Amino acid sequence: MSESVAGQPCILCCAITGSVPMKSDNPAVPITITEQVESSHAAVEAGASIIHAHVRNEDGSPSSDPDRFAALKEGLERHCPGVIIQFSTGGRSGAGRARGGMLPLRPDMASLSVGSNNFPSRVYENPPDLVDWLAAEMQRYAIVPEIEAFDLSHILQAIARHERGGLYGPLYVQFVMGVKNAMPADRAVFDFYVQQMRVRAPDALWCAAGIGAAQVVVNEWAIAAGGHTRA
Amino acid sequence: MSESVAGQPCILCCAITGSVPMKSDNPAVPITITEQVESSHAAVEAGASIIHAHVRNEDGSPSSDPDRFAALKEGLERHCPGVIIQFSTGGRSGAGRARGGMLPLRPDMASLSVGSNNFPSRVYENPPDLVDWLAAEMQRYAIVPEIEAFDLSHILQAIARHERGGLYGPLYVQFVMGVKNAMPADRAVFDFYVQQMRVRAPDALWCAAGIGAAQVVVNEWAIAAGGHTRA
Ligand SMILES: [Zn+2]
Ligand SMILES: [Zn+2]
Ligand SMILES: [Zn+2]
Ligand SMILES: [Zn+2]
Numbered sequence: 001m002s003e004s005v006a007g008q009p010c011i012l013c014c015a016i017t018g019s020v021p022m023k024s025d026n027p028a029v030p031i032t033i034t035e036q037v038e039s040s041h042a043a044v045e046a047g048a049s050i051i052h053a054h055v056r057n058e059d060g061s062p063s064s065d066p067d068r069f070a071a072l073k074e075g076l077e078r079h080c081p082g083v084i085i086q087f088s089t090g091g092r093s094g095a096g097r098a099r100g101g102m103l104p105l106r107p108d109m110a111s112l113s114v115g116s117n118n119f120p121s122r123v124y125e126n127p128p129d130l131v132d133w134l135a136a137e138m139q140r141y142a143i144v145p146e147i148e149a150f151d152l153s154h155i156l157q158a159i160a161r162h163e164r165g166g167l168y169g170p171l172y173v174q175f176v177m178g179v180k181n182a183m184p185a186d187r188a189v190f191d192f193y194v195q196q197m198r199v200r201a202p203d204a205l206w207c208a209a210g211i212g213a214a215q216v217v218v219n220e221w222a223i224a225a226g227g228h229t230r231a
Numbered sequence: 232m233s234e235s236v237a238g239q240p241c242i243l244c245c246a247i248t249g250s251v252p253m254k255s256d257n258p259a260v261p262i263t264i265t266e267q268v269e270s271s272h273a274a275v276e277a278g279a280s281i282i283h284a285h286v287r288n289e290d291g292s293p294s295s296d297p298d299r300f301a302a303l304k305e306g307l308e309r310h311c312p313g314v315i316i317q318f319s320t321g322g323r324s325g326a327g328r329a330r331g332g333m334l335p336l337r338p339d340m341a342s343l344s345v346g347s348n349n350f351p352s353r354v355y356e357n358p359p360d361l362v363d364w365l366a367a368e369m370q371r372y373a374i375v376p377e378i379e380a381f382d383l384s385h386i387l388q389a390i391a392r393h394e395r396g397g398l399y400g401p402l403y404v405q406f407v408m409g410v411k412n413a414m415p416a417d418r419a420v421f422d423f424y425v426q427q428m429r430v431r432a433p434d435a436l437w438c439a440a441g442i443g444a445a446q447v448v449v450n451e452w453a454i455a456a457g458g459h460t461r462a
Contacts, residue, residue, distance in 0.1 A: 115412070116347050116354045117384065123347045123356045128412050131349075152383035153348065153414040160415075181346070181359050183384040184391075188430075192423055199419075 011228035013050035013146075013207065014043035019062040019092035031056045033068065037075035040083065050084040050109065051076060052146075052230065054093055064094030069102035084108045086146060089134055091124055099130070103137045109172070110138055112145035114161060115154040118181035124150070135166055144169035146207075150182045155193060159201045171204035173197065174230065175222075178214030185214035187221065194225050242459035244281035244377075244438065245274035250293040250323035262287045264299065268306035271314065281315040281340065282307060283377075283461065285324055295325030300333035315339045317377060320365055322355055330361070334368045340403070341369055343376035345392060346385040349412035355381070366397055375400035377438075381413045386424060390432045402435035404428065405461065406453075409445030416445035418452065425456050 016039045021029045030039035033055075040051045053076075055068035069087055076085055086109035089099045103110060112134055113126040138145050145167050147158040155173055162171040175193050178185040190208065197206045207228035210218025215231065222229040247270045252260045261270035264286075271282045284307075286299035300318055307316055317340035320330045334341060343365055344357040369376050376398050378389040386404055393402040406424050409416040421439065428437045438459035441449025446462065453460040 115382075116349050116356075117382075118347050118357065118359055118362075121359055123354065123358050125347075125354045125356070126349065127354050128349055128352055150384070151346075151348070152420065153381070156415060156417065156420070157412065181388065184387060186387065188427065189383065189387070196419065 008226050010223055011050060011205075011207065012048045013052050013086070013228070013230040014040070014048040015052040015054075015209075015230055016040050016043060017054050017056065019054045019088070019090060022060050031060050033071045033075055036072055037079050040076055041079045044080045044083050048083070048231075050086050051080065052086045052088065052111070054088045054090070062093040064089075064098050064101055066102040066105065069107075070105055073105055073107060086110060089113075090148070091126065096130060097133060100134045100137050103134075103141050103143060106141045107143060109144045109146050110134075111148050111174075112138065112167075113148045113150070113154070114157045115151060117150040117154075117179075117183075120180040124182075135161065139166075139168045142168060144172060147171070147173045148176055149173055149193075150176050150179060152183075152189075152193070152196075155196065156200075159204070162201070162204070171201055173201075173204060173206045175206065175208040175218075176211065177208065177218050178211035185210050185218050190218070190221050190225075194227065239457050241454050242281060242436075242438065243279045244283050244317070244459070244461040245271070245279035246283040246285075246440075246461055247271050247274060248285050248287065250285045250319070250321060253291045262291050264302045264306055267303055268310050271307055272310045275311045275314050279314070281317050282311065283317045283319065283342070285319045285321070293324040295320075295329050295332055297333040297336065300338075301336055304336055304338060317341060320344075321379070322357065327361060328364060331365045331368050334365075334372050334374060337372045338374060340375045340377055341365075342379050342405075343369065343398075344379045344381070344385070345388045346382060348381040348385075348410075348414075351411040355413075366392065370397075370399045373399060375403060378402070378404045379407055380404055380424075381407050381410065383414075383420075383424070383427075386427060387431075390435070393432070393435070402432055404432075404435060404437045406437065406439040406449075407442065408439065408449050409442035416441050416449050421449070421452050421456075425458065 030036045057063045085107045087107045088111045116126045149155045208218050208222035209230040219229045261267045288294045316338045318338045319342045347357045380386045439449050439453035440461040450460045
């Protein structure tokens with residue numbers, strides 16, 4: 001279930017589908033629920049402990065349909081018993097509160113953005129009232145958020161929110177690097193992120209995800225620094 | 232025109248009006264063009280070198296009306312000859328390209344946001360195509376941007392944009408700290424900002440603005456660290 005560096009187990013999270021790639025980009029991208037369950041099964045056998053899941057419509061376009069999330073959860077529980085199921089509440093799959101419409105299914109975890117930032121061609125909008133609502137829904141359904149930190153202030157906002165009791169469970173922060181127009185995959189910034197997590201939230205867990213070409217580089221940084229990682 | 236710390240002249244920028252405070256908040260807030268010109272005159276006599284200007288409608292609400300900016304510029308040139316005039320292109324005073332409608336007036340400087348972030352109750356939206364357009368307009372009219380950095384990635388994006396020739400004149404970055412839901416006024420972050428500017432863009436100028444209660448604290452940090460500052 002985990003790789004180990006210096007005695008620290010490393011949690012591997014596999015984002016089986018994401019919200020962007022299509023079959024035309026890569027025929028191996030799992031789109032149907034059956035494909036997603038089997039892809040997750042293979043990931044778990046390869047060492048993944050967390051499955052980060054988006055769902056898709058029949059045509060491959062991103063969706064936040066709770067029925068699809070329910071079917072995926074049922075398949076994962078049958079084929080990958082014990083795996084940690086994390087649903088995406090990201091803004092590419094829906095708008096407003098539709099992004100959290102699957103939270104009553106009580107996945108183990110769900111992604112949560114606590115700030116806004118630019119994406120390659122648009123603004124990734126996470127208005128404060130939506131962030132508050134998503135965090136409250138996660139508390140209501142006992143779901144541990146994975147904070148998606150696209151910038152430094154998102155890390156500080158997550159720590160402050162956790163300290164005031166506004167996030168369910170342990171604090172789990174993911175550094176997202178390499179999205180065009182947001183934070184690049186930058187070593188000095190990565191080191192500062194790690195140091196700030198240690199100083200400000202020593203009991204928290206952190207992981208890191210590099211987007212696109214930055215993926216393997218950021219994986220290596222995270223594992224070597226004793227963090228967790230997403231592929 | 233300037234205070235001096237350790238032989239380095241400190242540029243003082245005065246934001247005479249801003250976009251938020253009303254006469255009901257503070258009767259001294261200058262709203263009419265006449266009030267703005269006289270407030271700027273007093274600021275220059277007190278040592279300000281840059282006037283950061285928003286304009287208002289008759290009722291005090293924020294505006295981006297080029298005619299008002301033109302009247303203000305004319306008044307400033309008459310009452311404060313030589314002062315550096317900086318117009319705001321901030322999103323509280325207009326939407327989309329209306330935010331840059333006054334740039335053909337060729338102020339010396341204009342504020343420019345290069346990323347998006349949360350504000351106290353909404354998203355501060357600076358979509359990539361608008362950022363590109365505002366930066367191009369500033370190049371067209373020979374206007375030096377003041378980059379408003381509400382988060383760390385904004386600083387890195389500004390440096391990268393300047394390196395590829397996408398910003399007119401010298402790089403001038405303002406760290407904005409203390410806006411609720413964005414970057415707090417945090418000493419460790421401030422120190423990292425300063426260090427990163429020195430390493431990545433040693434020829435650039437930087438200044439810092441603390442919002443609300445953080446104003447004087449951030450002013451002191453900036454002056455002591457050899458930067459410039461806004462009040
Ligand atoms: Zn995702
Ligand atoms: Zn299976
Ligand atoms: Zn302003
Ligand atoms: Zn005068």
